[in-house]
Amino acid sequence: MKISSKVKKAARALIFFLILILMLGGMSDVLRVKSPGRAANGFYDMKSGQCDVVMLGPSMIQQGCFPLELWKDHGITAYNLGSGNQSPIASYHFAKEAIEKQHPKLIIVECGQFRMRKTALKTSYIHYLTDNMPFFSQNRLSLIADYSKEAKIKTEDTIGLFVPLTLYHSNWKKLTKKYFTEDVKNKTCGARISTKIDSQVDVFGEVEVNPSFELPDRSSRYLEKLMDLCDETGTELLLIMMPIPGATKYVSFGSFKRRYNTMEAIKRIASERGYNAVNLLASYDELGIDPQHDTKDGQHLNYWGGVKFTSWLGSYLKENYALEDHRDDPGYKTYQDAYEIYQDYIDDKLGDTEADAEAEAEEDEI
Amino acid sequence: MTMSYNSEFYIGFLAVFLIVYFLMPRPRLRLFVILAGNMLFYKFAGGLNPMSVIFATAILVWLITMKMGRGYEECEKQAADLDRKAKNALINEAKKKNRKWLALGLVLILGFLIYIKVGRVLHFDEVGHIRDIRFTAMLVPVGLSYYTFSAVGYLADVYWRKAKAEKDPVKVLTALTFFPIIIEGPILHYDDLMKQFDEMPGFSYERLSFGAQRIFWGLFKKIVVSDRLAAYTTTVFGNLGEFFGIEVLLAVIANVLVIYTDFSGCMDIVIGSAECMGIELPENFRQPFFAKGAAEFWRRWHITLGAWFKDYVYMPLAMNPRFMKWTGSIRKKAGARASRIVSSAVPLMIVWILTGLWHGTGINYLLWGIYWGILIVAETAFAPELKKIPEKLGVNTESFGYQFLQMARTFIYFAVGRMFTADGSKGSIIHILRQMVGEHRLWTLFDGSLYEHGLDRKDFYVALAGICVIWIVDILSTRMKIREELAEQPLVFRWLVYYALVIAVLIFGLYGPQFVASDFAYGVF
Numbered sequence: 001m002k003i004s005s006k007v008k009k010a011a012r013a014l015i016f017f018l019i020l021i022l023m024l025g026g027m028s029d030v031l032r033v034k035s036p037g038r039a040a041n042g043f044y045d046m047k048s049g050q051c052d053v054v055m056l057g058p059s060m061i062q063q064g065c066f067p068l069e070l071w072k073d074h075g076i077t078a079y080n081l082g083s084g085n086q087s088p089i090a091s092y093h094f095a096k097e098a099i100e101k102q103h104p105k106l107i108i109v110e111c112g113q114f115r116m117r118k119t120a121l122k123t124s125y126i127h128y129l130t131d132n133m134p135f136f137s138q139n140r141l142s143l144i145a146d147y148s149k150e151a152k153i154k155t156e157d158t159i160g161l162f163v164p165l166t167l168y169h170s171n172w173k174k175l176t177k178k179y180f181t182e183d184v185k186n187k188t189c190g191a192r193i194s195t196k197i198d199s200q201v202d203v204f205g206e207v208e209v210n211p212s213f214e215l216p217d218r219s220s221r222y223l224e225k226l227m228d229l230c231d232e233t234g235t236e237l238l239l240i241m242m243p244i245p246g247a248t249k250y251v252s253f254g255s256f257k258r259r260y261n262t263m264e265a266i267k268r269i270a271s272e273r274g275y276n277a278v279n280l281l282a283s284y285d286e287l288g289i290d291p292q293h294d295t296k297d298g299q300h301l302n303y304w305g306g307v308k309f310t311s312w313l314g315s316y317l318k319e320n321y322a323l324e325d326h327r328d329d330p331g332y333k334t335y336q337d338a339y340e341i342y343q344d345y346i347d348d349k350l351g352d353t354e355a356d357a358e359a360e361a362e363e364d365e366i
Numbered sequence: 367m368t369m370s371y372n373s374e375f376y377i378g379f380l381a382v383f384l385i386v387y388f389l390m391p392r393p394r395l396r397l398f399v400i401l402a403g404n405m406l407f408y409k410f411a412g413g414l415n416p417m418s419v420i421f422a423t424a425i426l427v428w429l430i431t432m433k434m435g436r437g438y439e440e441c442e443k444q445a446a447d448l449d450r451k452a453k454n455a456l457i458n459e460a461k462k463k464n465r466k467w468l469a470l471g472l473v474l475i476l477g478f479l480i481y482i483k484v485g486r487v488l489h490f491d492e493v494g495h496i497r498d499i500r501f502t503a504m505l506v507p508v509g510l511s512y513y514t515f516s517a518v519g520y521l522a523d524v525y526w527r528k529a530k531a532e533k534d535p536v537k538v539l540t541a542l543t544f545f546p547i548i549i550e551g552p553i554l555h556y557d558d559l560m561k562q563f564d565e566m567p568g569f570s571y572e573r574l575s576f577g578a579q580r581i582f583w584g585l586f587k588k589i590v591v592s593d594r595l596a597a598y599t600t601t602v603f604g605n606l607g608e609f610f611g612i613e614v615l616l617a618v619i620a621n622v623l624v625i626y627t628d629f630s631g632c633m634d635i636v637i638g639s640a641e642c643m644g645i646e647l648p649e650n651f652r653q654p655f656f657a658k659g660a661a662e663f664w665r666r667w668h669i670t671l672g673a674w675f676k677d678y679v680y681m682p683l684a685m686n687p688r689f690m691k692w693t694g695s696i697r698k699k700a701g702a703r704a705s706r707i708v709s710s711a712v713p714l715m716i717v718w719i720l721t722g723l724w725h726g727t728g729i730n731y732l733l734w735g736i737y738w739g740i741l742i743v744a745e746t747a748f749a750p751e752l753k754k755i756p757e758k759l760g761v762n763t764e765s766f767g768y769q770f771l772q773m774a775r776t777f778i779y780f781a782v783g784r785m786f787t788a789d790g791s792k793g794s795i796i797h798i799l800r801q802m803v804g805e806h807r808l809w810t811l812f813d814g815s816l817y818e819h820g821l822d823r824k825d826f827y828v829a830l831a832g833i834c835v836i837w838i839v840d841i842l843s844t845r846m847k848i849r850e851e852l853a854e855q856p857l858v859f860r861w862l863v864y865y866a867l868v869i870a871v872l873i874f875g876l877y878g879p880q881f882v883a884s885d886f887a888y889g890v891f
Contacts, residue, residue, distance in 0.1 A: 173825075
């Protein structure tokens with residue numbers, strides 16, 4: 001059959017652009033910033049189907065929940081996909097991504113950001129999330145599209161999100177082996193761990209619950225979407241509010257009250273849909289958390305606080321969800337290897353000086 | 367978001383524009399799409415208020431040319447049955463009547479340009495809204511110098527009957543606001559552009575492909591080479607007192623390359639954009655640094671500006687009966703050679719003074735114009751003597767070495783010319799020369815300190831590689847039509863070239879949220 005020259009030209013042009021897009025994706029991947037602090041660093045290295053629990057949500061869960069402690073105590077395989085200021089929009093799309101890639105049995109979502117009426121505007125937060133996702137991932141593209149629309153991000157910033165190359169292309173000057181081999185591995189299965197101690201924390205008092213408190217529209221919408229997603233995929237969902245030990249420059253008592261009431265409202269909605277929701281915002285005593293030792297800044301738990309929280313979480317998961325103990329399963333050797341790397345990392349961290357811990361805590365602040 | 371030819375915004379705008387453009391089934395509809403595109407472009411490039419000045423100019427041009435054209439049409443009707451002598455008398459009569467319309471147009475259009483230029487010298491404010499206009503608060507449209515010259519040329523062409531008055535106001539408006547040329551030219555004959563509006567072809571794979579290649583080549587010159595070198599020249603000329611010797615010399619050389627890659631890069635983007643639509647624009651550069659003399663240089667650099675001055679200033683002056691009478695009297699008194707020198711030197715110096723003032727209104731631009739005028743006049747006047755020098759020295763003028771030295775001399779002419787305006791001050795050339803001879807600082811070439819002034823070592827190597835590529839392409843351009851030649855090559859080879867160009871722009875280009883798309887240098891004129 002003779003193919004017309006128009007069709008040949010169209011086919012040629014299409015192939016040219018497809019190859020170009022593939023190259024753009026590859027170059028974006030090489031040149032993007034490689035840092036263990038970025039969400040999903042290491043997530044895509046895991047063998048598919050081995051991760052039973054995925055954590056999502058803002059920095060409170062990212063810095064307070066340690067997957068490899070769950071492995072150590074209960075043989076639960078988990079990954080922490082929390083990230084700074086992770087909004088409900090991002091948590092939803094990341095949940096989709098996690099379900100597609102790992103088919104986890106349980107997704108845990110920290111609900112601190114559900115209190116926000118407006119979406120955080122910093123595109124750097126979205127880069128933290130999306131830069132490490134595969135370039136052609138449908139969830140990456142829809143996350144950027146939804147987020148850009150909701151946060152009314154500038155067009156040039158949206159282009160930078162879709163095609164990170166436009167932002168990172170000047171990293172060609174810094175190219176070293178790590179940019180090609182991605183050996184900047186996350187050693188903690190996604191968690192960010194600080195050994196800084198803030199001992200000047202003013203503990204919040206009791207909160208009066210407002211029974212008529214309603215979630216902002218967008219938060220309701222994405223909560224429903226999350227629950228629908230879990231219904232459709234047969235994934236369990238646990239909604240939590242992490243403990244915030246005390247007042248900080250980021251968290252006033254007003255914000256604390258709002259968070260508390262947000263979680264109570266989420267508990268009401270979750271119970272109607274048959275999902276568990278736990279409000280741990282002020283549960284220091286129950287978790288054994290010492291506000292004068294177990295927090296790095298009053299808002300985020302440090303290493304010691306995170307270990308205590310994760311210990312409580314492990315027991316809760318064992319009681320409420322049928323999660324397997326994989327510690328004796330030879331197919332899960334990579335988790336044991338990961339735990340040993342994590343243990344060495346923790347030992348090094350505990351040997352850090354106070355100045356190192358301060359510096360790292362400041363660097364981590366987003 | 368502001369519109370600049372080297373911004374991602376422009377690429378996105380052009381892509382959407384071309385999709386809509388190609389969907390139109392007829393040239394007339396495509397014309398309206400261009401007009402809409404012009405308005406949208408200008409909204410982001412200059413604002414709707416300054417655009418009203420261009421619209422007013424376009425309407426004025428249309429009205430005046432229509433008036434003149436009607437006069438000639440009536441005259442031609444009446445002269446249909448007359449003999450040649452009577453016909454010419456009738457036409458001259460019509461011309462006399464049209465002179466007042468031409469004068470009105472020139473006074474209003476050129477007068478506005480002069481008002482802006484003088485206003486800038488007197489530090490008048492520049493406002494962005496019509497309601498804020500006062501005598502000392504000017505509303506300045508982007509591309510003023512370019513469209514003014516093109517408009518004046520069209521008025522003159524209609525007056526001289528070189529072009530017929532366009533009856534369709536939409537075409538005149540579209541031509542005057544044509545977005546690819548509005549900011550930096552090329553300065554063109556609107557008549558030629560409007561004729562192309564009648565024929566605008568639809569989608570063509572080859573035209574789109576060639577146009578896209580040209581656009582990317584322009585982006586390579588601008589955002590890979592020009593903006594990179596400009597980081598160094600801006601640092602040096604912005605703090606001239608802190609730099610000496612080789613640092614300043616390199617800045618002068620880099621400044622030449624910056625202006626070449628910036629302006630010619632813009633022209634590539636602009637001509638490529640028009641090519642995608644099926645519209646041909648005149649070339650503005652023809653390997654200028656291959657010129658072997660000053661006059662030849664200006665036939666290769668900003669070609670359309672030189673052509674405009676030749677058509678509308680030089681020739682009218684040189685062919686003016688009174689002027690010719692005067693040079694005739696010089697021939698009688700001082701001989702043929704003296705007469706020939708004066709007959710070219712006087713209009714040339716006037717052209718060059720005006721060219722200097724077109725570029726800027728300070729004393730340094732006037733001196734720049736006089737500098738080039740003297741060079742070109744001397745080259746023309748003393749051509750026989752200059753030719754004898756290498757002959758007497760036994761130099762082979764056909765040799766590569768001799769021609770290379772001539773090209774190097776042209777580069778030096780241009781570099782010296784740039785020194786008149788490089789640091790933006792009145793005494794720019796004196797400051798630069800003083801700093802150049804004050805201290806040599808040759809060690810900065812070896813101790814790495816040269817890379818601390820806006821251009822690090824890696825950027826320097828990229829810029830150098832870019833200049834080499836541009837030089838090679840310029841050489842090849844003298845021997846072949848590169849895009850056509852490339853189109854004949856095997857698919858794999860040509861795709862490698864295309865990908866290399868696109869990747870070079872995407873990786874090494876200075877663009878993105880961390881960079882502000884820097885304005886093209888000639889956009890300020």
